[in-house]
Structures are given as structure tokens and as C-alpha cells.
Amino acid sequence: MKFGRSLPRNQVPEWAAFYINYKGLKKLVKAASQRAQDGAAVDPAELFFALDRNLEDVDSFYNKKFAEACRRLNILHNRYGRVPDVVATLDQDEVEEVMAALLELRTQLRNLQWFGEINRRGFVKITKKLDKKVPSISSQHRYISTKVDPKPFAKDGSISRLLTEINRWLSVLGDADNVDDSTSDRSTRSLGRASAKAMLLLPQAQLDVLDQAVRNDDVTALKSGVDEANLGHEGQGQGLLLNLLQRSISARSRDCMAYLLACVGDLDEPDDINGRNCIHRFVIHIGRTKSAAPPNGDSAKPYPQFIHGHIQPAVSSTVPVKTINTSEEEHLGEDDEAVRTLLYLLGQLRTEQRRALNSRDSLGRLPLHYAAQFGFVVVCQIIMGKMQEWNQFDVKDGIDAPEWQDNDGYAPLHLSVIGGHPLTTRALLQGENWQGSSEAKVELRKSVPKSGAVLALATKSDYEPIVEMLVKAGVDINWTDKTGESVLHIAARHGHVGCARIILNGSDSQKAKLETTENSYSWTPLHVAAVDGSVAVAQLLIEAGADVSRPDASGWTAKEHAALRGHMDIARLLAVHTNEEDAASRVEARLQASTPPETSSIDERRSAGVNQNGGPRPAEPVKSFGHRYLTNESLVLVSLGTMDIRKTTDAVNLERVPLTEAHNTQLDTALSVVLSANGAQGEPTIIDLPVHEGISTEPVVFTTRDATKVKLLFDIVPTYSGSEKNKIGRAVALLSSIKPTLGTQRVNLQGDVCVPIMSSNLEVMGTVNFNFLVITPFHHANMEVTSRQTYWKKLSSTMVIGHRGLGKNLTSNKSLQLGENTLPSFIAAANLGAQYVEFDVQLTKDHVPVIYHDFLVSETGIDAPVHTLTLEQFLHINSDKRREATQLGGSGRDAPRERSPRPRSNSLAPQRSLSMGYAGSGHEEMEERMRHTRDFKEKGYKANSRGNFIQAPFATLEDLFRKLPEEIGFNIELKYPMLHESEEHEMDTYAVELNSFCDTVLAKVYDLAGQRHIIFSSFNPDVCLCLSFKQPSIPILFLTDAGCSSVGDIRASSLQEAVRFASRWNLLGIVSAAEPLINSPRLVRVVKELGLVCVSYGVLNNDPTLVQRQVKEGIDAVIVDSVLAIRKGLTSTDSSVEQSTGASAEATKA
Template sequence: MFCMEHAVLLSANTHSGFSFTLDRQLEDVDTFYNRKYAELSRRLRLLYEKYGMASKLHDGMDKDEMEDLMATLLELRGQYRKLQWYGEVNRRGFIKITKKLDKKVPSSSAQSQYLATKVDPKPFATNNLLTQDMRAVNDWLSSLGPAKLQDDASSVQSGSSGSLRRSASKSSLRLPPANLDALDSAVREDDTVKLLEVLKTSIPATGSESQRKTLLLDLLQRAISFRSEKSIAVILQRVPTLEHDVDMNKRNCLHRLVIAIGRARALDMSARSEGVAGELETGTYINAAQPPVRAPGALKIVERDPDSDFGKDDRAEKLLVFILGHLTSEQRSAIIAKDAYNRLPLHYSAQYGLVEVSRQLMRYMQDWKLFDISDGIDSAWWQDIEGYAPLHLAVIGGHYRTTKALLFVDDEHHNLGARLTHVDVEKNGASLALATKANFVKIVSLLVIEAGVDVNYQDLQGETALHVAARYGHKECMRILLDSTVPTRVDVELVETTYGWTPLFVACVDNQLDVAKLLVQHGAVVSKKDYSGWTPQEHAALRGHLVVADFLRAFTPAPSLNPSPEIAAQSSSFSEMSLEGIRSEGVPREAPNDVTLASKPVKTFGHRYLMGESMVLVSLGSMDNRKNLEAVLLENIALNDAHATQLDTALSLVVSAHGAMGEPTIIDVPVQENISTSPIAFTTKDPSKVKLLFDLVPTYAGRTDKVIGRAVALLSSIKPTIGAKRMNLQGDLSVPLVAGATLDIIGSVNFNFLIITPFVHPNLSVSEDRTYWKASATRIIGHRGLGKNMAPGADKKRSLQLGENTLDSFVTAASLGASYVEFDVQMTKDHIPVIYHDFLVSETGADVPVHSLTLEQFLALSEGGPRAKRQTKLDDGEENTTPKSRVQRSYSLDATVEDDRPDMRERMKHTRDFKKKGFKANLRGEFIQSRFTTLEEMFRRLPQDISFNIEMKYPMLFESLDEDMDTYAIELNSFVDTVLKMVYDLSGKRNLIFSSFHPDICLLLSFKQPNFPILFLTDAGTGSAPVGDIRASSLQEAIRFASRWNLLGIVSAALPFVLCPRLIQVVKNSGLVCVSYGMDNNDPFNSRLQAQEGIDAVIVDNVARVRKGLTEHEQVASLLAAGAVDGADAGGTAS
């Protein structure tokens, strides 16, 4: 009984405490909502007070005023939307919380009572008032859309033909229309006598001081528009301050005048330059998928030299000086007044590149003792709501003269043109970084050489301007920074705080060779290690920047065999993620979670594969890293349509599928980099019935059913067919995004997809207890059998080679100690797997793709005649005689040969392969030629103890284009299924590994069967030109791809491992088997070097020589290890 009472009491106390906490949370939400709503409704009320109802805006308005009003309304609507979503999300939160409480205490009925009595009465739960305000804002935008402008030029330049009746604030005195017209006429004519008379007789004594001030400020703005200087002077004498309490942006007449001068300057330029005019037209559009701009955007204009270029805005500048000269002591604070965006008039003059205006503003600020730079010219006081000081805005706009005017004090009462002291400018590192990023060489020189900005200034992340120049490859800026000696000499070894990277690290990560050379010339330490223990050279090699890595080779100690135990221990201790998963901006890459798997010495047998269902992998964007193709492209929204759009806010894309299983995936727009390498997976029984949906929704709406626009792709018809079991290699697709409300096309979605169908075979099972790969000594794999064929005479010591990819070559390689023999499998027109390396068969005397020949035609090419042999190889083709320049892997490395019939050689000379290399592999007379063979013959004729490494040779789009081939091939699933059927029929107990350079082939092999491991091949950036698939572009991407899809490992070109042997541990620490290929492996020293670091296998051309070298190394290592053990024992005994 006591226990039950105690439990009830404890439950009551717990429930009471929970309710108390929930009530406090409700109060916090309600307080925040009400405070924000009050701020927004006040701004909307100011608009009503100034303009009245939206339907009254038919008289037109000048361009400046319309732009300001439009920008304010758009920003206001954006803030209302965010508050609306805040209310909706929190109400749903309270619903879910109380629902869980009902489950815990079923008898409480807490949800219905709590929602009805406490949540629903709150304003945030219904958003009723907010919805009305948003409807009013949209009415305003709708009225402004078709509104006619009074004139195209700025009102400061031409004067406005509008009326004071329209421009006067509604909160000002209610004067008869006749009096307003009289005031307007007096100002227009600059008749001060008439103006004073009308003011004296028109303003009633009953009006409040605030109303009279508002009328005078409206009148002052009118006088400024007409450049009526006498009227301006008279009005300034009668208005106490220039603070406009009812202005929607909290701007005074100085703000508006400077902005008008800037806009006039831009319009003047647009009249002279069509290019600039084109840029200015973008001001009539709203950027999609972005919140409204908080402050007026900076137009791309070129500042003029006020000393030599006299433009239309000279009169407006003189008007500004006139106004400043007539301000009373009470009005002078207007020059440092901040508007709603925390900006001074000086901000706008700097933004628009108004040199003389900036000079005059600073001059008067100094004269009035209002120019306080004691904390720096870009201190917090000078910064706007976005954190920009006037100096920053001048630099961002590329305004050299304005920047110079801001840096150099032009005070006629002090030192004319005196440079700011170091104390004033030492914090301007942000300005230097901005100028460097934009590559404004002249401004960088000004900041560094003339102004003496500290080049060693580090921001909050520890980055200097050198880091920025290194990231973007701005050589000239880098030279200026490196040559700096004022006030201190540049320090090239300063590190940023995230990873401990110097500028040299950044240059290596971002493949900036020229910048890296400059840094090394100025003493950058090449062997320096970051916080994780990696060097710049290793970062470059990992990311495929092998030209940079090779350049640094001359400045780093050469890798050696038998390193000290300390170095060996250090090499194996570093985390792979510390090197692989980061980029130069200091932000972790979106890498798969399993990229940091612990090292596994053994890969277990069996992995996930498809059974009865197909898989659809959808990738946004393009896999081709040579294309600059956004995943989601949105049209800019015309201002006329601003009232009816929701695109001017943060947006997300929801990818889902009808007719398939799989959770919808939400991706924020704009889509971040490398999204294409993270596909979205769906499963289905029938891929032809799948419909992909791409829904555009508000990011912060808290739900995905508020669809703004949708794109649809029918998988059955979006890709045109080109015959039975054929497919187009062009995979990039684009579908239009259609607006839900108007059915207008608002953009497009670019994507590609891969369908993987299940493979069925009676021998398909995972019943065996075995492993894919057992840890052992480094294995040797014979490249294309005994080795690829070299150019005739390339090695004087070498005897006549066996033809590559021949039965004799495979048998000989196995007898000489090769653990596996590697060969390339392609498919003929009649779907028979054959062994051939090159995509094009040159033996015909023409360049014919393998898939265009039948088996009979293919085999006939090697019967009699030249017997020119195809070239098979696992590597990506180091076909040239020089190891640095490597041609594409689709080219054979072998030589053409004299034939029994003289016309064969002549025919071969006209083929693409012969012209590039000057020879053809497996050609009689230069190689021991054998006939072409098939995969079936390989299984039937080679002994079971010869293990196979089958490279699935399938062209990627960029390879077919490089080879001038037609961009179609055998359908992927058909190609893989045909090979797998033969493998399962004939493999028996033979050890077998699949490999491919084609990422999609690897995916199909992995998802279709669980019995044979897959290796992903990559040239790791050794090619002379960038590859067309980002997944094949570097060792880093290969690791990411293989880890994500649970492949056995990777086969990489050997050069990264030869340059940076520790990268082998990066691969192995990712849980992957590491294999290398390439001509570098033919040097026994390089193979031993990799073996020392634990590489699992090397693919070589000279099996006997490399086998001998590795065996000798293992024997020496064993003796050294034995000696070390004996020494340790002896030492222990002695002690």
C-alpha cells in the first residue's frame, strides 16, 4: 500500500513538474512571438501613415521611392513569413508533447485540455492577425507592380513632377489641397518669400510639434528633389532635427540624398554602357531561394575620378555640400545617424563608389568632431547590420579611389592627405581579405603598400589574406602580400585554427600550383605537418593534384625503405578522416558516415544485394565535374509578380517517388557541392512505373505538404531508347519546375538516375563461410597477364614479350608467382564477353568499337594476318614512354608490328591508336602474338588455381567523347548480367575479383551478387586532362565512393603512393583493400616502398623482376626483425 501511494505521489510530482516546465516554455514562445509581431506591425503601420491604403497608389512615384518601398515590403513579408512558421512549428510541438503525455498518463486527457485552454488562445497558435498583415503587404506589392514611375532619372537629377499631396506623410498636418499645392509651387520655383508666407498662413497653431516637424521634413525632401537651395536653407532654419520619426527605413534626408546620387550615377553609366545596363536590369528581379535583401543592393558600377571626370552628379554633390554647410549644431548629428540597416550616409557613398561625397562627409564629420576612429576605421561602431563598415563596402565594390579616400585623412585643418596611423588601420585585415578574395590587385596594393595594413592579421578562424589568395589562386595578390615589409614582414607559416593549415596547405588542397611555387620561393616549410600530422604534399596527392604533389617532391625528403620504428609507428597512427574529409574552407565535406571505419584486416564473405526488387539511385546535379551545372535552377522573380510568389525565401527540394519504396529526402536550395555523389535510393518491383517527384517547399515551414512548385520525371519515357539492350551514355537530364498556383515554369531540376535490376542464378548464395581477402604479404598481380606490351625498343634488355591479354601470357604470369592475373572484359555485338583492352579495335584498319563487332568478326581479326592484339589493362593507361604524361586508359600501350602481309601495317597506320602511340599491342613480329580470346575460353582453358581479376571495361561518357565514339553502348544491366551468368556458370572454386573504372559498373556488381568482391579503379588524378566523372577524379573520391558502397577496396595509380606512401594507410584505415597499378610499379624499389607501408597488392608488367625484388626485401626485413628481437632479449637478460 505504501509503495502504491508513493508511486502515485511520485507520478503526481513528476506530472506537476512537467506541467510547470511546459507552461514556462509556452510563455517564452508567446513572449517572443508577440514582441516580434509588435515590431513588424509597427513598420507596417508607418507605411499606412505615410501612404494610406495600397489602392491609393495610382498617381505614380519616383524611382527612388518605389525601390525603397518595394525592398521594405519584401523584407517585411519575409520577416512575417518566418514568424508565421515559428508559430506553426511551435504549435505542432506542443501537440506532439502533450500527445506523448497522454500516452504516459492515459487518464489525464492532457492534450485536449491543455491545447484548448492554454495553447490555442495564444496569438501564435492561430496567426490570425499576422495573416491579415501579410495579406495587406501582398496588396501593397500588387499595387506597386503595375505602378507607373514618374521619371526614369533620379529625382535629384531631374526633379520630380509628383505632388506634395502624395509625398506628404499622413501623420503630418492635414492641410487643404490648395495650401499643399501652394507650398509645392513655392519650393519648385525656389521662391522663399512665397514659401514663408504660405508657411505662416497655412500651419495652424493647433497642430502638434511632431506634426509640424513631419510636414517640414517632407517639404525639405521636396526642396532637395528640386535642388531649391534657398528653400532648403529656409526650411533647415525652422526644423529642429533631421530625424524622421515616421520614415519606414529610419533614414534622414542625408541618407536619401547620397542613395539618390549613387543611383543617378548608376543610371548615367547605364546610358553609356550596354553591358552595365544589362546588369542594372537585374534590379527589377528578386533572387529566388534567398531571403529578401535587408539593405539596398550594391549596383555594379565603376567609380569615376572626380578630379578629371565631370559627370551629371556633380550638381548633386554640390547640393550635398550646401546642405551640410547649412546644418545647425542640433542637426549635425544626422551625418552619423544610422538607418534601419545600421548604416550611415557614408556607408552608401562607399557602396556606390562616390569619391567626392565620401571625402565631404568625412571632412564635415571631422570638423564637427564626429569622426571617431579610436577603435579602428572598421570597428564595431562603424559596421552595419551585416557587419560591413564603409571601408568594407568600398572594397567589395572594387572602388579604389573611394577606398583610398576612406584610408587617407583629407582634413584641411590638419595634415592634408596624411596617412592613417598604424593604430587606425591595424584591424583592417578584413578589408584586405575581401580585396584579395575579389582579386582587386590595385586595392590590395593600396592597403598593403600605401596604407600599411598588417598582412599578418588573422580573423576569428586564424586565416590571413595569404590563405585567401592561396585558396582562389590569385597570383598577383599573393606576390604583393609576400613582398610586404610594412609594418612587419609577412609570416607564411601562420596557421588557421581549425586544422593547423598554413597558406601552402590551402594552395595544395585547392590545386593552386603557381601560388604554391610562390610560397615555397618565400620560405614556406614544405615538410610542416598540420594538427593531424599530414603534410601539404599528402593533401595534394590525396585530392588528385599530382602536379602540385610532384612539384613539392624536390623539397621533401625522399621516402626510404626500412624507416625507423618511430616513423613507422607514427605513419600508422593517423586518422584517415583527418586528411580525407576536409576542404580548404575549413568545413567538413559531406562524406558518408562509414568513411571512417576502423581498419579491417579481413573482409567478410557476403554483402547486401538485391533480391526480387530493383533499385533506383537518383543523383542531383551532374556527375561530370567538367560541367558547371546546378542541381536546381530557379528563375528570378519579376517585381511585378512579387505579391504572388513565395520564392523569395529559403527553399528546400523534397525528392520522392511514386511506385517505389523509400523515404522522401529533403535538400536545401541552393544545393551544396558534391550532392551528386550522394544518391537517393528507392526500391521497386517495376522501374517502368516509377515517377520521380521534385517538390519545392519553404525550408522553415516545418512541413513538406506546402508545395510551391513541382517537377515530375517518368522513368519509363524520360530517356529515349536506342534499340534493344542499348543505352545512351548521356545520363544528365533536366525537368521543368512548374509553380503550383500559376502553373508557370519557375525553374528546372537537373539530375541523373541509375536503375539496378536484380540478378538471378541458381548458384547465387551466401552459404559459404569464407572471406573476400585475407591479410597477408603484398600480392603480385600480372597486368594483362604477364604484363602489358611496351613500345618496341623501349627496353633494350627485354626479350620479345608475350602478347598481352593472351592465354600464354596468363599462364606464364601465374607460373612466375603472380597471385592473380588481370584482364579486361568487353562485350561484342551479339553479347559475348571477350578479352580486349582498347575501346576501339584497330586491327580492322579502322577504329571500330568492340560492341559493334560480332564474335565471329572479332575473332577473325586475329586469325592469320597481323594478329594485332587488343590491349587489356587494369591501369588507367600510362601509355606514354614518359611516366609523367599519361594518356587515357582506353588506349593500348603496345606497339605495332611488321605483318606477314605488307598492306596490314599500312592499314594500321591510319588508326587512332597507331597515330597516338606509334605501335599496336600483341602484333606479330614485335610480340609473341596469340589469337583473341573470350571469357568462356579463359575459364575453360586456364587451371583453377589461377585467380582472376576481371576488369569490366565499359566506356564512360567522357571516354567515348575523347575516343570520338558514338555515345551509346550495351545497356548496363545487360552487360553485367551476361558476365555474371558466365562467371557463376564456369568459375567453380576459382578465386575471382571484379574491378572497374566505371563507378556505375561497380554499383551494379555490388548490388547484383554477394559472392565476389569488387575493387574500384581510379587513375587518382594522374591523367593529363581531368576526368569527366567526379567519382573517378582522385584518390579521395575513390575512398569515399568505395566506403559508401561497401566495396572491397580500390585500385589506384601508383604515383600518389610513390610520392606519399603514408596514403596507403589512409585507404586501409577506411576499411578498404589497397592495390596499385602503373608503370611506377615496374621499379622494384617503388613496389617495395609500397609493400613496406602495407599495400595489399601491386599490379605489375614484369612479374618476375618485381617478385624477386619483393622477396629479397621480405628476407632482409625478416633478418632485421630477428636481429631486433635477439637484441631485445639480450638486453633484457643483461639487465
């Protein structure tokens, strides 16, 4: 990949502005090259001036960040010395605290190292390009060696040395932390912090005396020890006294605490790596020891990367389900020893020491922040009480005002809400009103930045009690974030009905605005509910009076968004409340009044898509017919993640790293996966982790002559290193054995594959989940690239296609129907005006294409899939008795079964059950046989069965080609089960191997097609892909339920996904269930504007009025059961249009 294209991917996002401006420099090189080509003299001064400024900027930023890291590491050295072994005796709290600081520092240094490497590479590349484009300058070697390489960022090994040192510290700390004493509120190793450097001032004997005095709360011994050691109030002595104070707090030695507080000056500790004092640490200590296992993972930890003694790799896109904390009071009460110790400590502080309660650590947090984060009501109340008493509690602008916010913009109130602590949140809000509540404060809160953010946080986590509390407290319910989204938008996106109801109810002082629009597409909360499928929230918004006809910036209504994305329950709901004429006029007015946005709102899968994934993917051009197809190579399509929308499997799962292994891991940094293949052609593809939502529908393509020799490689690499060589781990999949076949030409329908990722030390570090499809080439003598199959796009009128011939068999029909998918039915449909007939093709056990719709052949008396029966067995089930009799030597006229008249139902004539002359016995026997099959139990009948329909024998694909006139077009639907269909029908999850299935049908079609017009279609996306890549001339349509029924495959889940799929893979178009196109007819345009043919099917198409609604928008074809009625409806409409056109022309002439 070219450097300019890969640079944005390899940048640390928050440092992006400080990298080499490669694009700008490249522009200057191009300009110099153009001047040289024009014969003009090239003055390199401007270019070298720009290069020098870039070099200065990179060098300055690098040096600043490096100095910052060195300063923090020096604090560690000043406190503990340079030998990490001494920290093994520290208590659990301090070990975790130091480890958190070191891990953060290591991440910064790694990023800085990669920052230097990538920028040096950028200077090398741009000077190389300059030498290539303008050879007369020839400056690369001189510039790099004299200006770039001497800079620290280019070739300095200091960072590597610092990283080695940090890893050494982490190794020792990890071993120390392995002794888990976190269940005790007092450490067994040491009673508190022990600054190694300070301790070195005293002999070990004196240290032991002091330590024992603190343990026993022996103030006399402590005093004599301090006097004997001559510890003053300055320098190292002060540091040692603060450490002894920390030990006294941990040991609950109150007399010692009082004595030491009298000895020390202020409580600030400049040598603390996190900038905390003893109050910060004691609150964190209480939190760590008194908290139950936190329900929300990291919410109760001051170190987000630690979860139960592990480092969590930052690759998972799955957000853990958060639960509200219902047991805050149970964890800690006023009588708890730790709480009493805190009260005593604060009560003993001298005036000059009290500012420690209002001091901030390196994260900008007060002790109150940590008390709120852990959800300890009593601790928050104690701290707030003391702050109020000492005039440190300024809440005139609210307790979430900027002066209360930490470096990340979080006030204690925010942290309490994030942790799901309702009682703590209430305590903080009550503390805010300690001087009495006022209306002015409620108004002020609305103008405070991030005031409404706390309500947004509670809504996103679905904490209903907290949301209600905040609304009552006057938090602005109409607050919007920087993208213009309100709290109602968030409730709608996540489907949080309870929160939405509370917000809509509002309070006496404020009511929710229903028509607030976000900035990207002018979506209201109702639009968002429609896009994300939140039907209950949509219902609430409609009841509250939301404008259902309001168009967004692109002119699309909420109903159209819902129908497009397969949320038909919402689309139906909105249709009931929509005035179509009013909606159409408002859409037209919106489109005329404004310039359409660069990207259509129709493109997004979900409402947050544009913000999360850095913008929508550009639409790919639709290729024409005669596209490239496979001739002698196979295609391998590899998709990360799962296609099954019922699963929540991550594409890449990395296991948590124990803290004991922290020094050996790089998993705590930004990571990418590099997908490549051995034994196949194709560029390696780099995908950043966590992968974006639509990754499973964007496969990586490889070609190979022998798919059995292909090895797929999944390499985990650091994102910002800019190099694929720095591999952290690798997973390998051998295509020959990863998914074995089941017998001869049979394959498992379970598509998802999981392989382990091995690290360099051969440990399993995680898994990769993916699926793949191998498409082999197909050859046939009659196959050629022709243009005759493009005729459809030249037709001006809507085509009528007979569904399964003359229509799907339904017992509700008033007249007797011909059996579906039979020769008489197809002939009748053609005679009534159908240009095409649609039918279903499956393969028998001996690989003969037959015409049958259902996956299970119930006529056998068991639930037997078609592919388990031979052709002979299949045809015998519902055979042509006349033909059989003829083949046995008799004439059809003499066949005894057909000769006997059928008695009336009320006839008193004797009925002999074994009589061959009784025609009725056949269908009754068949019904009795089918009574216990799945399909018969579900529907109560079977299509093309005698007694219910005019039965005709089963047919093969060859029968249709030979017996139907060539002018009748074929829409051949290939029935191949998807996993969810096999599970739904309770079938075994295996089928005929996909390539074999497609090749067999293609061979028969090319053998017999002649000049007949043919279209392939299938509900199975993989079948469509196979057909597209195996031949260049017969067009393919992708069938989709479009959200009208539940499916498993994401590609089949909605009209939007169907359009994406058909566009990406160069299919002719889509065949959609008619309901979304009738609900929102303009969606026909969405399909057609992408260059796709649009066809619809379904029982709704039997109503001429509903068909006419689609025809008005330009639908290309309709698949119908009532061929004659629809044909007449379309013909009469066409003629009336012609008459009106003629009349207007006459009037014009007159």
C-alpha cells in the same frame, strides 16, 4: 521523420535558442517513464515546471518579434495611410525603398508564423509522448487547451492578416515600379517623396501649386503657398515641409531648398520606415541613377535582394565572379549637377541640421556608407570634408573602427572593398590621415576588431590593387578571424596568386606569418593550398620558406593532403622539397604529444568544408560479404546536381522574380527540396537549398518492381515551415521517358537530366538538375552467397597481379613482348608467379564478352568502338591463321603464310608485295591501314601488333576460362566508357545499356567460374554499383586514376573520392594509380583503416624499390608489367626479413 530529428532542420538559425527545448523535455519524460516502470510514484511537477518555462520563453520571444513587426508596419501607416493605392504616385527611389522594407518585414513575419506553428507542434508532441509513456498523468488535452492554445503564437491569425496586408502593398508598389524611369536622374512621375498622410491635410489645388513652385524653383510662389497653407514648424506641417524639401532636392531647385531648410528644424523623419533622412536618400538616389550596371550584381545596391528590378531567390550555391571597378571616376565628376546640388545642400545646413550627415538609418548606416558602397569618390570626399569641418570625423582608431561600423559590422571602408572600388578605398584611407598619418595609428589598427577583415574581403574577391593599398596603409596582414584563419589561408583557398604575393611581400612595418594555424585542424596556409589544389600559391609559400614537413593536428602533412585529394602537381612539388626522415619523425612526435581530434583532417573535401556544411559526414560502416543484393526489385539511385566536375550547374535553379510579382512569391525565404517517388518504395528526402558541395555523390535510394512506372517528384517547400504540405512548386520526371534508349539495348552516356519546376499558377519557376541510375536484378542458377571469396583478407603477403597478362605493351621495352590481353601472355604471367591476371572485358555488337583494352579497334582502319563490331568481325581482324587454315581443310603446318621465312631487312632478295609467302607484308599492311586512326596517331603503334610484339589472336572471355588453369585467379576489369572518356576518344556518346552489359558478363562468369578466384574491377563507378547490387559473392574493386589524369566524374577524381565511394557502397576496396601511394605511402593506411583492400597499378610498379615502399605500409596487391622482377624483389625481401627475425631470436636466446 521524428519531430526531434526534424526540429533542428526547421529552425530559423538565428532564433534557434528560443525554440522549445524538445531534447531536454524528452529527457525528463524518459526519466518519468523509467520511474513509472520501476513502480515508483511519478511526480510530474518538475516536468510541468520545465514545460511552463519553455512556454514562457517561446511566448515572450514571439510577442517581442511580433510587436517589432507591428511597429514598423505602423510607421508605414503613419506616413502613407492605410490605403496602399496612394503610393502608386511615389517616385522610383521611394518605391524601391518601401518595397525593400516590406519584403524584409514579410520574411520576418513568415518566419515568426512558422516559429509559432513548429513550437505548438512541439508542445503537442511532447505532451502526447508523456501521456503514452506515463498513462497515469493523461495531461495532453488539458495542457494544450488551457495553456498552449490561448497563447498568441499557437492559434492567432494576426500574422496572416498582416501578411495579406503586406502583399497588397507589394502588389500596388510592384505595379508602380514597373514604370522604369531609373535611367533618368529625375523621376517623371514625381519629383520626390510624398507623404500621403501629410498631403491629405491640404486641398489638391494647394498641393498642385506647391508642386509646381518646386518644379520651377519659384521661391515666391512656394513661400506664398506655405503661408497660405499655414504650415508651421511642428507636427504634420513639419512632415510636409520635409517632403517638399525632398522634392526640391530631386528637382535641383536650389532657391526652394534654401527657403525650406530655413523653415524646417532638424532633418530627422520619425515616420520613415527605414529611418533615413534626405541626405541618405539623396546619396542613394545619386547611386541608383548614376551607377552603370553594377559588375558585381548586388554590390552597388542598398537593397541586396533587388538585382535589376528582380528579387533573387536565395538558393544558388554558385558565387558570381566579381570584377574590380575600373571606371569609378567616369560615373561621376565634380561638375555633375547632382554633385553640385549635394555640395549646395550641405552648405545650406544650419548648425542644428548638420547632425543629419552623421545620423544612422535602420541598418546603422551613415550617408558615407552608401557613398562608399556605390563607389563615388567625389561624393565620399565631399561628405568626409564636411564631417571633418563639423567635427564629426573621429578616425583616431581608424576609419574601420567599431564606431564606424553598421549593424552588420561593416564600415564604409568594408563596403567600398566589397564593391571593388579601389579609388574610393584610397580616398577613404587618405581621409583617415587628414590630420597626418602616424605610426601609432598603424599599431592601433592591429587591435581594432574587423580591421584585418577588410583585407580578407579584398583577398577573397581577388582585388589586387585594393589588397596592395591596404597592406601599405598598415592593415594587419596577420589578422585572423574567429576560426583562426589568416588572409593567407583565404588566398590559398581561392588560388589568388597575386594577392598572396602582395601579402607575402608585406611592408616595412610587418611581415606575413607563414605558420599561422586555423582552429579546426591546425592547417597552415600551405595545408590549405594543398587541400584546395592551389599550386601557384603553394609554390609561392614554399619559396617564402613555409615549413613543408609540418604536420596538422591529425598528423598529416600538406603533401599527403594533396596526394589524397588528387592534386598530384602539388604533391610532386612538395615531394621535391620534403626531407622524408625529418617529416616522419615530426609526424610521430606530433601524434604522441597530442590527443587526436574527433574528426580527422583527411575527411574534408575542401578546406572550408567543416565550416560550410556544419561538420563532416560520419563514416559509414563497411558491410561484410554476403550483403543484401537485388532479387526481385530494381533499385533507383537519384543524385541531385551533376557528377561532372567540368560543369558548374546548380542542382536547383530558381528564376528571379519580377518586383511586379513580389506579392505572390515565397521564393525570397529559405527553401528546401523534397525528393520523393511515386511507384517506388523509399522515404521522401528533404534537402536544404542551396545544396552542399558533395550532394551529387550522396544519392537517394528507391526500390521498385517496375522502373518504367516510377515518377520522381521534386517539391520546393519553405524550410522553416516544418511541413511538406506548403508546396511552392514541383518538378516531375517520368523515368520511362526522361532518358530514351537508342535502339536495341543502347543508351546515351549523357547522364544529366534537367526538368522544369512548375508553380501553382502553372508558370515555370526554375529547373532541377539531377541524374539517376536504375539497377535491375540478375538471376543465375550458380549464384549463391558463399564465404570463399573473403579469402583475400586472410593473406599476409602482398599479391602480384599480371597487368593485361605479362604486361602492357610498350615499344620502349628492350626485349620483345608477348601481345597484351592474349592467352600466351596470361599463361606466361602465371608461370612467373602471378597469383592473378588482370584483363579488360568489353562486349561486341552481338553481346559476347571479349578481351580488349582500347575503346577503339584501330585494326579495322577506322575508329570503330568494340560494341559496333560483331564477334565474327572482331575475331577476324586478328585471327589465328593456323586455326583458320585447319578449319578450311589444310594442316597448320602446310599454311603457306607461316611456311615462308621472313627476309632480313637488308636482304637484296626481291620482295613481291602480293606474295602470300611474305610474312612481313601482313604487319606492314596492318600498319598502313591503322596509320590514320586516332590511337595510332597518338602512340605510333598498336598493342599486340605483328612487327612490334609477339602477336597472338584476340580472345573471348570464354576462351580464358576454358584454356587457363583454374588456380590462376582472374581480375576482370569491365571496360565501359564514361562520358569524358567517350568525348576524349571522339566516340559517339552511346554504349551498350549498362544492366545488359553487366548481366551478360555476369552470366558468362557464373557459367564458367567453377572454383576459380575472381575479382571484378572497373574505372566506371556505375558499373561497380551494378555489379555490387546484382550479386553477393564476387568482390568488386573500384579503379581510380587518383588525380594522375583529368577525368569528368567526381567519383573518379581522387583517391579520397574513391575511398568514399567504395566505403559507401560496400565494395571490397580500391585499385589506385601507384603515384599517390608512392608519393605519400601512409595513404595506404587511410584506405586499409576503413576496412578496404588497397591495390595499386601503373608503370611505377615496375620498380621493385617503389613497390617495396608500398609493401612496407601494408598494400594488399600490386598490378605490374614486370611480373618476374617484382616477384623476385618481394621474395628476396620476405626472406631477408625472415633471416633478420631469426638472427634476432638467436641473439635473444644467447
